Structures are given as structure tokens and as C-alpha cells.
Amino acid sequence: MHELSICLALLDQVQDIARDHGATSVDRIRLHIGPLSGVEATLIQQAYPLVAAGTLAEHAELIIDAIPVRVYCNQCGDETEVKPNRLLCGRCGGHHIRIVSGTEMLLAHLEMTRPDD
Structure with missing residues (x-):
């Protein structure tokens, strides 16, 4: 532990x-x-x-x-809150993301x- x-x-x-x-x-x-x-x-x-x-x-x-887990999408430029087990852009579904928080x-x-x- x-x-x-x-x-x-x-x-x-x-x-x-x-x-x-x-x-x-x-x-x-x-x-x-x-x-x-x-x-x-x-x-x-x-x-x-x-x-x-x-x-x-x-x-x-x-x-x-x-x-919360938040990601920035390099494709659409949006920052969205996502689930920890689904690190994709919440707006466009892109996988070229950068984790911002979480x-x-x-x-x-x-x-x-x-x-x-």
C-alpha cells in the first residue's frame, strides 16, 4: 500500500x-x-x-x-471532460489528445x- x-x-x-x-x-x-x-x-x-x-x-x-479527467484535442482544439477509461476527445472522438487534468x-x-x- x-x-x-x-x-x-x-x-x-x-x-x-x-x-x-x-x-x-x-x-x-x-x-x-x-x-x-x-x-x-x-x-x-x-x-x-x-x-x-x-x-x-x-x-x-x-x-x-x-x-475529473480533462483532455485537450489536437484535432479540433476543444477541451473536454472524459472518463478515465476513454481517453478520446469528448467532442470529435479524436485520439490525438493531451491530458490536461486528472x-x-x-x-x-x-x-x-x-x-x-
Whole structure:
């Protein structure tokens, strides 16, 4: 389960950001995860409490937003949302496409508490 190591790396990043801002705790973490990222959101949710125990983010709410797969078609120039298992242009059906989104796992938002808040 590589999601455990992903969670460890995520928490390292979150704690570094929190410390850089002088935070005493992390209240909310928002991730964007695309279906082509190779990361299972449910496994991240399950691993998170184990990894976060004893950290600044121990009680943080973890929110995971599913990001759709979007492609740009080199044939018709349109950008469309497609299914992860059907990487064709949603407008013309062309297969000369470039994936625009859906492959990412991104730390999108972090809410923290600082002593002066």
C-alpha cells in the first residue's frame, strides 16, 4: 500500500508549512486527487489517522476532492471532460489528445491555527 508512504510525505509537507507559519495546529487539509494519479482516495483516508497521530495535524479534517479527467484535442482544439477509461476527445472522438487534468495529487488548501489567531 503505497498510500501510507504518500501520507507520510504529505504530513511532512503539511508540518513544514505549519511550522514555517508558526502554527500550533492544522485544522483542515484539502487534497485534489485525479483518477489517473495512481492514488486511491479511500486508502489515503484510512492511512491518514495512523500517520497524523502525534503531529500538528492529528485532529485536522482531511477533505479529498476528486478531480475529473480533462483532455485537450489536437484535432479540433476543444477541451473536454472524459472518463478515465476513454481517453478520446469528448467532442470529435479524436485520439490525438493531451491530458490536461486528472493525473494529479495536489495539496490544494491548508487551514492552520496560530497562537495569535
